[in-house]
Amino acid sequence: MTNPENDEKDEFDLRNFLPFLLNQAAEESSLEFQQVYKNRYGMLRTEWRVLFHLGNYGEMTAKDIGQRAKIHKTKISRAVAKLEQRRFLKRIRDEEDRRVERLSLTQAGHSSYRELREIAQSYDAKLAAQFTSGEVALLRMMLRRLAGMD
Amino acid sequence: MTNPENDEKDEFDLRNFLPFLLNQAAEESSLEFQQVYKNRYGMLRTEWRVLFHLGNYGEMTAKDIGQRAKIHKTKISRAVAKLEQRRFLKRIRDEEDRRVERLSLTQAGHSSYRELREIAQSYDAKLAAQFTSGEVALLRMMLRRLAGMD
């Protein structure tokens, strides 16, 4: 490319624009881990997120997961169906309120979760190793704030 | 949700996992700006990215844009077609290498770019205002590193 056209007081650089930077960093930093749950476990992103939530926080409803991870209910519905099909989770109709399903992992689901968590943990460590521990702590704080997860 | 199942030395918290955190922050921080180019300009994300690249860096080829922003060529091809249709950009066949098209903005494209850039700039400032300027500088540096944009 040529002709930078910076003749019009253009202090703006796309490469510093936070939404763009965040997206690029998110994509790049997800890539390698994505290969694992995708190729090795045949899972979609929403599927491992549901798996992780159930593994990490225990029994939850679809709505709980959706609120916590800001995932739309239709995506969760489909992910749950797929995970159930693969016998990674089971649903129990809540008899107090029969609209609700209480979701939890099966043995198989739990064992996949443990494996993936292990991988995620060391992957996270690898990413974090590029910076000082103070920097990483600050980064996580800022990301949580930007994500509205305070 | 109940039953945290933290009985199995589970120091892992999904809410601190960098790829997850980055994705959440990216999505949340893009939302408001997305409304602008989507609802007000009828553009898709790839379309404004192409527009921004051409506005920001001047004449480029589809391949240039793809490499710089890590966007797949089919997505770019379709975005370019749409932007051309709306008379926001023009293509010039490179006579040195007739496989290549040199892309650049039209007047209309440039004026949309300027408007959107203005909005992007103040949106970025609003996001950045949540932190000290030192923190933001560090954040951008870290994101660039994570994005492999060094």
Next chain:
DNA sequence: GGATAATAGTTGTTTTTGTAACTAACAAGG
């Protein structure tokens, strides 16, 4: 120079997502 491979970009097909409308169950007010 002619076969073979590589490159820029496009098009067609399949997956995945987004959106809206739907079912079933519960809640609230009259």
Next chain:
DNA sequence: CCTTGTTAGTTACAAAAACAACTATTATCC
């Protein structure tokens, strides 16, 4: 109770993304 409104989750259809196969052009190298 019984209409009206909400809520949990599903399903159907439309939009967008991913992936593979394609065309046209240029580069390689025997």
